[in-house]
Each structure stands twice: as C-alpha cells, then as structure tokens.
C-alpha cells in the first residue's frame with residue numbers, strides 16, 4: 001500500500017481563503033444533491049491553482065462566477081478531478097465557485113461525512129469527513145461563515161444545521177426546507193447537518209449577561225424521559241464555564257442530537273452537537289452511576305469546546321491537543337466540582353496507567369503534539385487527550401488557579417476567532433507566569449513515560465534523598481531530554497510526623513525535578529523517613545520508590561494527600577501479586593492482612609476512599625509495572641490474590657457491606673459513593689460460596705441499574721449456575737434496549753470461559769447485534785480484545801486470530817472502529833515472547849490483506865516495523 005504520511009514541519013498556510021460557504025443540500029438516501037457556493041480569494045501573490053479535497057465525489061457541474069467550467073484542459077479555465085482532489089486552474093484572484101455533487105448517505109457505513117443513523121440523516125466531519133460531503137479545503141485553518149439550506153421530504157420533520165434558523169418553507173413534491181445561518185466563522189470540521197423525526201426536549205438558559213439561549217435536545221421517539229439529566233447537565237456546564245472561566249455561550253440556540261450509530265462519544269459541531277445516544281440517555285432503571293457521570297462529563301466536554309476548540313481552533317491537526325487536552329482538563333475540573341475530586345482523580349489516573357502508559361511504550365508512541373500522521377483519526381488517542389490534559393493540569397499546578405485563569409483570559413484575548421498552535425497556548429500561559437516555561441514546553445514534543453526514581457540513605461540523623469528522572473527511548477524518538485516535572489512530595493516518619501528539607505527545594509509541598517536528578521537532605525532523629533511522592537498524580541510519570549510494606553501502610557495512615565494514600569495500597573496489592581507470581585500457592589503474610597484490616601477500620605466512615613482502596617489493580621494496570629508478561633501466570637496470580645483477599649478479610653468486608661444501608665435510588669454523591677463501595681465489596685464476597693446469596697439478593701432487590709450491574713458483575717465470581725441465571729434474567733428484561741444490552745454483551749465477552757468463542761459467536765448472532773453499529777462492536781469485540789486478557793492472549797493464539805478474523809471484516813465497513821480495536825494486538829511489547837510471536841503473526845495477516853484501510857495499515861505497519869529495531 002502506498003500511503004503518504006503528513007508531517008507537522010511541512011505546514012504551509014492556505015493558498016486561498018474561503019470567506020463564505022453557501023450549501024444547498026437536498027436529502028435523499030442514495031442520491032443527496034449538494035450544491036456548494038464558495039467565495040474564494042487568493043492569499044498572497046502566487047499563481048498556484050486552487051486544490052480542493054474531495055473523497056470519491058463526482059462533479060455534476062462546476063461554475064466560476066456563474067459560468068460553467070469543464071475538465072477540458074484546452075480551455076483557459078478548467079478543472080482536474082482525482083479520487084481525492086479537485087484542482088481548479090483559474091487565474092482570477094477572487095471569484096465565486098459553485099460546485100454540485102451527489103452522495104449516498106445510505107451506503108456510507110464508515111459513519112464519516114453524511115450518513116443514515118437508523119432513519120435519521122446525520123454528519124460527522126472531524127477530522128476529515130467534510131470532503132466526503134463536498135469539495136473543500138478540508139483543513140482546520142480555513143474559517144468561513146456558513147449559510148445552509150436543508151431540503152427534505154416532509155416525512156422528515158426536523159431539518160437542522162449550525163447556527164440560527166433564518167427561513168423555512170414548503171416546496172413542491174411534498175418537500176420542505178429550513179435555512180440556517182451561523183455568523184461565527186468556522187472550519188468545515190465543525191459543520192453539521194441532522195434530519196429526522198425525533199422527540200424534542202426544550203429548555204432555556206439565561207447567560208450572565210442576560211441573554212436567553214434556547215436549549216434543544218433531540219432524542220429517538222419515546223426516549224424523552226431519558227433526556228432530562230443530559231439537559232440539566234448542560235445547564236450546569238454552561239453556568240460553570242461562566243463562573244470558573246467567565247465564558248458565555250454565543251448563539252441564540254444550542255442543540256444536541258442523540259443518534260445510535262456513532263463512531264465515538266460525541267461531536268462539538270457549532271451550535272449543533274451530535275452525540276452517541278450512550279452519552280445522552282440516562283435514567284435510574286437503565287443507567288448506572290458511571291453512565292450518569294459520563295453523560296454529564298461528555299455533555300460538558302462538548303459544550304466547553306465552544307470556546308476551546310470552536311472560537312479558538314487548531315491551525316492544523318498536529319495541534320489537536322490544543323483543543324482536546326485543554327477541553328478534557330476543563331471537563332475533569334467540572335466533574336470534580338460536580339461530584340468529587342478524589343474519585344475523579346483516581347479515575348483519570350487509572351486511564352493513564354491502563355491505556356496511556358501502554359500506548360507510550362508501543363509502536364504508536366507519539367508526543368501529545370504528534371510529528372507525523374498517516375490517518376488523522378488514529379490520533380484521537382489517550383496520549384493527545386488524557387496525557388494532553390495532564391500537561392494542562394501541570395500548567396494549572398504551576399501557575400495556580402488564578403494564574404491559570406489569567407493565562408486563559410490572555411489566550412482568548414489574543415486568539416478569539418483564530419486557528420492557532422500549541423505554542424500560542426504556551427505563550428499565552430507564559431504571559432501570566434513568572435516561571436520560564438521553555439523547558440516545560442518539551443512536554444509537547446517529547447513522547448514516552450518518564451520514570452522518577454527515589455533513592456535515600458541516612459547517616460547520623462541526616463537523611464539524603466535523590467530523585468532522578470529517566471525517559472526510555474520510544475518507537476518514534478531515540479533521544480530524550482530532561483523534562484520539567486512538578487512533584488508533590490511529603491516526608492513522614494513512622495508516626496506520621498511531617499518533615500521538610502534543609503535546602504528549601506521543596507516549596508509548598510512541591511519539588512521541581514528539571515534536571516537528571518536532584519538531592520536534598522532532611523534532619524531527623526528517626527531511623528526511617530518515608531518519601532511520599534507524586535501527590536495528586538502531579539505529573540504523568542511512573543515512580544520507582546522502594547518502600548517496604550510497613551512504609552506503604554504508614555503512608556496510607558498518615559499521608560495528607562488522599563491520592564497517595566490510595567496509591568500506597570495499590571502498590572501494596574501489586575507487590576502481593578508479584579509474590580504470587582514468583583511463588584504460586586504461597587500465602588500473603590498476616591501482617592499485610594492485619595494492615596489492610598486496620599486500613600478498613602480507619603476509613604470505615606469514608607466510604608469514598610474505602611471503596612477505591614478495595615479495588616485490586618486491573619490486569620491491564622499490572623501489565624504496566626511488569627515486563628515480558630506471561631498472561632496466564634499473571635492472571636492466575638491476580639486471581640489467587642483476590643481469593644485470599646476475600647477469605648482473609650471476610651468479616652471486615654461483610655461489615656462494610658452490611659454497614660451501608662440500602663436507600664431508594666438517587667444520583668447524588670454520597671449515595672454514589674455508598675453504592676460504589678458496596679458493589680466493590682460485594683464482588684469480593686461473591687468469591688466465597690457462603691455469600692452467593694448476597695449477590696442474588698442484591699440483584700433481586702436492586703431498584704437501579706448500578707446495583708443490578710454490580711450484582712451481575714459480582715456473579716461472575718459466584719457459581720456458573722448463578723451467573724448464567726442472572727444473565728438470562730437480565731437479557732430477557734432488557735433485550736428491547738440495545739444500549740442496556742451492551743452491558744450484558746460486554747460482560748459475556750470478558751468472561752475467561754472455555755467456550756468464549758462460542759459465546760462471542762452467539763452474541764454476534766443476537767437479534768440486537770449488528771456489525772454496523774459501533775457501540776455493539778465495541779461492547780462485544782472491543783471488550784474481548786481490551787479486557788478479556790486471559791482469552792485474548794490465550795497461548796494457542798486463538799484470541800488473536802478470532803479478533804483478526806473479525807477485524808478483516810469490520811475494516812471493510814468501518815475502518816475507524818477497526819483501527820481502535822486493533823490497539824491491543826499492536827501492543828505486543830509488554831508480553832512474553834510466546835505471545836509476541838502469535839500477535840505478530842496476526843498483524844502480518846492484517847498487513848497482507850488486500851484493501852486494508854489506511855487507518856489499520858498505519859497502526860499495524862508501525863507495530864511490525866518496530867519489531868525490526
């Protein structure tokens with residue numbers, strides 16, 4: 001396959017501007033007519049032709065200033081059409097260009113461009129989908145004012161696009177139209193069109209300057225009651241952005257449409273967000289607390305993009321983290337304010353450790369601002385998003401909340417209405433800070449996860465500590481530079497007394513590690529001082545800090561930072577699992593169980609922290625603190641630890657379980673924490689045959705989806721008969737609702753059972769399953785590949801082969817989704833040789849496949865090429 005990578009260094013400003021775009025779109029399932037009128041102006045004094053992107057589009061007609069032009073190159077003005085572009089030879093410096101093309105939404109299964117979701121028309125243009133609708137300079141630095149006329153059959157009552165409706169009316173042949181105008185210049189990736197028959201929820205929001213904004217939420221017919229929470233979340237987000245950042249909404253109307261067929265979570269199109277219905281619909285019966293949380297956070301995320309993304313957008317796609325890292329940070333802060341800071345922080349750290357660290361050590365390793373891209377859709381990654389948000393968080397930590405706000409104000413003052421770069425953001429932040437951010441900005445250009453190592457020794461009451469940093473070479477970058485790393489630190493003795501250093505390198509509990517290493521001393525008569533590192537996960541790094549069990553338990557008891565306290569127990573569990581890997585069948589010492597019992601007693605009334613502390617690190621997280629993982633051995637060790645955990649702590653766990661009263665459902669933080677803790681504990685108790693009844697009772701008495709699913713997940717550790725029975729009950733209750741059924745699909749797909757492939761085949765044949773719907777595919781195949789580690793990594797290679805067979809079919813339909821699910825297969829570096837060989841065999845099959853998408857090609861070819869290093 002010959003594919004060309006684009007490089008960040010090759011950026012050139014656009015050769016033409018397009019000030020206005022007038023679209024006239026007549027909808028038809030297989031023959032939608034798109035007439036686009038563009039006002040074009042040459043930029044600068046060049047004589048280059050105008051090159052527009054167009055992905056397999058026909059030219060029905062093309063006019064310059066109203067006169068038809070052909071592709072006859074003997075004419076003075078003519079065009080040239082290829083599969084991916086339209087080149088127009090025309091010497092005028094300014095002209096009006098009108099192009100008519102036709103597209104087939106019904107045949108668009110990639111869900112990019114204009115497609116049919118169920119019966120509704122909808123669009124997805126980011127990153128490069130607009131070129132599947134019409135010819136355009138499909139790049140984010142071409143900003144235009146759009147006027148869009150949507151024409152459709154009257155059987156499609158709602159015809160929506162960006163901005164404000166300015167005209168509507170009837171047309172012959174049972175058709176009607178609505179004309180929309182968006183006064184804010186925008187890049188084409190923010191264009192949207194939706195047409196269909198929906199239920200509508202309406203509300204209003206009055207901005208702080210007194211403007212009334214109409215809020216409209218469009219959902220599938222009959223789903224109105226499941227939209228209230230999303231709408232209320234939107235209002236909370238609008239208010240929060242005014243309060244915290246002084247940012248107001250800027251149109252008269254804000255619309256959100258929920259659709260069933262969607263490649264990702266949602267899309268921030270100006271004034272017309274399109275959402276995966278999974279992130280809109282929620283009620284107590286069908287949605288878990290996590291679902292409610294996700295709805296609120298995605299609603300907020302897309303809303304926050306209105307400023308960080310839409311008003312100030314990206315100059316080119318290499319700058320994606322400019323809007324995504326920043327907007328994720330904003331939604332994290334919002335969620336922390338709406339719910340709880342601690343559980344949010346833990347949630348995000350889990351994502352970093354499970355997924356981002358894995359990406360950083362794989363062939364797909366890239367800085368948060370990538371240098372080279374074949375398929376842009378492959379770079380909507382945990383690195384760009386989540387590590388990007390961690391980098392923004394470090395600005396916030398270093399500048400303080402006020403300094404950060406000052407920097408943000410400056411950013412908007414300088415760049416409102418522009419398409420800019422990450423450097424522009426850093427420079428706005430620099431203007432608000434006394435620190436020199438030059439070294440800090442390496443976080444944008446350097447990939448890989450730094451490791452911070454802590455060493456200590458003591459001589460005559462003087463404790464010497466050395467912290468050093470090291471970033472290993474990555475697939476994309478051999479040389480690494482020292483980073484500027486803010487590290488929250490506490491120094492405590494075994495009684496919990498806090499100390500500070502002699503040199504004053506620790507200020508306000510923070511130390512800056514901006515050199516290979518830094519050393520400081522502390523005077524203390526104690527034999528041991530314990531360095532408590534990386535409070536609140538102050539930087540996206542790994543820490544190596546050789547602490548014994550007692551020190552970890554002391555951190556849990558005495559550290560001030562709750563994240564460190566949680567993390568100390570996570571480290572302890574990781575240690576125990578390591579013991580069981582090297583000595584299978586050995587027993588964890590009573591001292592450890594006693595320590596954990598104390599911890600439970602200590603936190604009895606803090607169910608939020610307690611709940612999180614009783615979660616054993618996931619298999620995927622454990623992989624990140626190991627090399628050459630033998631999956632079977634690690635899985636068995638983890639499982640053995642969980643079993644010992646339930647037995648040794650049985651009565652404490654039971655006390656916690658019984659100590660949390662069941663109350664009628666309400667989505668409010670205290671209740672959320674209680675349910676979370678109770679369900680975590682239930683999963684431990686479920687491993688004890690004598691407590692199987694608790695699982696069944698919990699399932700039968702649940703008045704909400706959180707407890708229902710908690711019981712169902714716990715049942716996977718009970719007897720097979722119980723698990724099967726509860727799963728069957730669940731399926732018959734919910735088989736009308738595919739979004740709920742996805743939970744059942746996913747739980748089936750993650751069972752490490754002997755007949756897993758028969759199960760997955762059964763799921764794929766389920767009446768509610770269709771390969772065309774990304775939610776279903778992610779629930780079944782995605783869950784298997786990402787989270788059924790035991791069976792995916794089976795040493796006979798059957799898991800890798802099953803996923804590959806599936807991806808070969810899926811790729812022909814939806815390359816974006818296929819490319820996401822191929823990820824675990826490309827991350828072979830962390831596993832033992834026996835796995836690696838088999839994984840690469842399947843990657844080889846993919847690579848040899850004729851017609852492989854460039855999405856999958858990019859990831860697979862990189863993964864195999866990395867091998868040769």
Ligand code: B3K
Nearest residue numbers: 126127266267268377380
């Ligand atoms: N900006 C979109 C993501 C688009 C993904 C394109 N493959 C959603 C978001 O981050 O808000």
Ligand code: ZN
Nearest residue numbers: 301305324327
């Ligand atoms: Zn986003």
